[in-house]
Amino acid sequence: MAERMFVQGNEAVGWGALYAGCDGFFGYPITPQNEVTQWFASEFPKRGKVFLQSQSEVGSINMLYGGAAAGFRVMTSTSSPGWGLMQETISHCVAAELPCIIVLVQRGGPGAGSIRHAQMDYISVTRGGGQGGYKNIVLAPASVQEIHDLVQLAFYLADKYRNPTIVLADGILGQVSESVDVKTIDFGPLNEKDWALRGIGKQKDGKCRLINSAAGVLPVPPYPNYISWLRHMDEKYKQMEADELRYETYKAEDAELILIAYGYTARVSKETVNMARLQGLKVGLIRPITAWPFPYDIIREKAIQGCKFLVVVDSLGLLIEDVKIAVESRADVGLVSILDRHLPTDGGMIMPGRVFEEVKRLI
Amino acid sequence: MKNDENTRKKELVCGNPRIWKDPPGAMMYCSGCQHPVIHRIISEVLEEMDIYEEAICILGVGCHAFIQVSWSIDTLSCAHGRALDSATAIKRLNPDAIVFTVQGDGDCLAIGAGAFIGAMTRGERITTIMYNNTNYGTTGGQLAPTTLIGQKTTTTPLGRNPKLEGYPVRAAELAADFEGTVYSARGSVNSPANYKRAKKYIKKAFQKQIDGLGYSFVEVLSACPPNWHLSPVDCIKRIEEEIIPEFPLSEIKG
Numbered sequence: 001m002a003e004r005m006f007v008q009g010n011e012a013v014g015w016g017a018l019y020a021g022c023d024g025f026f027g028y029p030i031t032p033q034n035e036v037t038q039w040f041a042s043e044f045p046k047r048g049k050v051f052l053q054s055q056s057e058v059g060s061i062n063m064l065y066g067g068a069a070a071g072f073r074v075m076t077s078t079s080s081p082g083w084g085l086m087q088e089t090i091s092h093c094v095a096a097e098l099p100c101i102i103v104l105v106q107r108g109g110p111g112a113g114s115i116r117h118a119q120m121d122y123i124s125v126t127r128g129g130g131q132g133g134y135k136n137i138v139l140a141p142a143s144v145q146e147i148h149d150l151v152q153l154a155f156y157l158a159d160k161y162r163n164p165t166i167v168l169a170d171g172i173l174g175q176v177s178e179s180v181d182v183k184t185i186d187f188g189p190l191n192e193k194d195w196a197l198r199g200i201g202k203q204k205d206g207k208c209r210l211i212n213s214a215a216g217v218l219p220v221p222p223y224p225n226y227i228s229w230l231r232h233m234d235e236k237y238k239q240m241e242a243d244e245l246r247y248e249t250y251k252a253e254d255a256e257l258i259l260i261a262y263g264y265t266a267r268v269s270k271e272t273v274n275m276a277r278l279q280g281l282k283v284g285l286i287r288p289i290t291a292w293p294f295p296y297d298i299i300r301e302k303a304i305q306g307c308k309f310l311v312v313v314d315s316l317g318l319l320i321e322d323v324k325i326a327v328e329s330r331a332d333v334g335l336v337s338i339l340d341r342h343l344p345t346d347g348g349m350i351m352p353g354r355v356f357e358e359v360k361r362l363i
Numbered sequence: 364m365k366n367d368e369n370t371r372k373k374e375l376v377c378g379n380p381r382i383w384k385d386p387p388g389a390m391m392y393c394s395g396c397q398h399p400v401i402h403r404i405i406s407e408v409l410e411e412m413d414i415y416e417e418a419i420c421i422l423g424v425g426c427h428a429f430i431q432v433s434w435s436i437d438t439l440s441c442a443h444g445r446a447l448d449s450a451t452a453i454k455r456l457n458p459d460a461i462v463f464t465v466q467g468d469g470d471c472l473a474i475g476a477g478a479f480i481g482a483m484t485r486g487e488r489i490t491t492i493m494y495n496n497t498n499y500g501t502t503g504g505q506l507a508p509t510t511l512i513g514q515k516t517t518t519t520p521l522g523r524n525p526k527l528e529g530y531p532v533r534a535a536e537l538a539a540d541f542e543g544t545v546y547s548a549r550g551s552v553n554s555p556a557n558y559k560r561a562k563k564y565i566k567k568a569f570q571k572q573i574d575g576l577g578y579s580f581v582e583v584l585s586a587c588p589p590n591w592h593l594s595p596v597d598c599i600k601r602i603e604e605e606i607i608p609e610f611p612l613s614e615i616k617g
Binding site: 052065066074092 | 415419435437440450452457460480481
């Protein structure tokens with residue numbers, strides 16, 4: 001039974017996590033995601049679940065490392081500077097194959113940047129931002145409902161692959177309020193976490209478990225050496241690419257120009273598509289729901305059909321690199337970026353009118 | 364003596380602790396290193412208190428962490444300095460577990476200082492055993508927060524100069540200063556008498572966790588012959604003559 005609620009995007013993170021069976025939230029204050037932490041502080045303890053304010057984002061992510069190793073569903077939320085701090089242990093989580101969720105409510109950068117919305121962490125999120133090169137599934141919601149839904153999917157995918165999963169939001173999505181159906185989504189059965197640390201007295205086989213992130217130093221059974229373990233990781237990433245790609249197409253069927261955007265700028269772009277269609281212009285949208293794996297094939301297919309592309313992203317580009325990889329020089333790829341905001345301040349946004357100007361210029 | 368099943372089933376009066384693998388795998392320690400002695404104390408305590416089935420050990424990074432291949436209790440090996448963060452989450456999520464960290468002085472006091480202070484500030488109901496060998500053993504004997512004034516290391520080739528590298532950190536005293544810490548002690552394994560005292564400290568520390576009172580901390584001095592450039596016997600002499608005067612052995616709190 002779904003419960004209908006009118007909630008903020010940041011709060012929808014909490015409702016999604018609660019209905020996904022999250023056991024513990026560990027977080028540190030940072031704008032513009034503070035409502036997430038505050039939601040967990042007020043809603044989790046009274047339900048017998050763990051909320052803990054860490055001493056830093058480094059603390060938060062290492063708490064996830066421990067909580068996940070003990071077999072619990074754990075998560076944190078942060079914004080861009082905190083995301084930077086977490087990179088080392090996200091890499092450790094991948095190496096130790098520990099499932100956990102990191103919600104990243106992006107803000108302006110680089111450095112301390114701004115405390116308001118932006119989409120400037122795309123590369124570090126999709127490429128494995130820490131040491132060693134690795135992959136995380138990145139889910140990019142574009143509405144409050146989708147935040148609720150994708151947080152739940154994130155828990156499922158993290159457990160399925162024993163890998164961290166990232167939910168990539170931004171300051172606008174975090175702050176906006178919309179109606180949401182709150183309910184548990186069933187994604188299917190998962191394997192029991194028989195690898196988790198519980199104390200040998202609680203292990204069914206009575207044998208000890210060892211979890212470490214240094215497979216090249218101390219071999220991790222059943223992998224006899226570093227390269228065989230890396231092969232296993234490579235196969236896992238390839239399976240994620242093959243099975244977990246998600247994207248939305250909107251009026252893209254007959255489009256001559258296709259907008260590519262995720263998150264809040266995807267909402268702006270959809271509005272632009274509607275404006276263009278009213279004037280008879282054949283414009284559509286492809287919205288990656290997984291920023292990694294990225295929908296290269298559908299974009300390439302459209303490029304082969306002769307479509308042009310316009311990337312709409314609230315950064316200096318970043319996303320355009322993936323689109324260029326997809327089209328393989330077959331099509332022009334334009335860009336509406338953070339430099340096209342309606343105000344030259346941290347409060348400026350990319351508006352549908354500005355995107356539409358660029359659409360008319362390109363088509 | 365026959366080494367058959369009958370012999371092994373008899374009461375263990377000497378030999379390895381039961382929770383050590385048989386054989387205990389590659390104990391990757393240098394001759395005269397006292398880390399395995401401290402491992403042994405922890406193992407004996409877990410057995411004698413009958414808590415090894417609930418125990419989850421959280422390791423830092425350093426020579427102390429090699430125990431992971433040798434004992435058969437649930438163990439998590441962490442990012443460098445972060446054991447107390449990971450231990451915090453495990454204990455909060457699974458309060459029935461006996462959660463303890465094994466860390467070196469560099470892991471706990473340098474790169475892990477934030478996690479250490481955080482855990483004590485919150486009074487986490489976990490236990491830390493910190494091995495203090497006054498240098499970074501694994502990486503070749505560099506300056507640690509615990510390095511003595513004048514001690515030569517590979518990164519203080521002229522000896523630790525307080526004007527440049529500051530003063531040794533006394534972790535057990537620091538820990539005792541936090542209200543969230545309910546037990547803090549410093550022991551050593553340089554003599555049978557001190558071995559017994561250190562074991563008593565570690566036992567008390569675990570008891571405080573079982574009683575749910577707060578954070579418990581035991582620092583144990585450990586010899587590092589190759590990086591001190593001393594024979595094992597001279598290492599023990601150094602601990603007695605130079606290190607214990609700087610790091611006095613006692614129960615500081617609790």
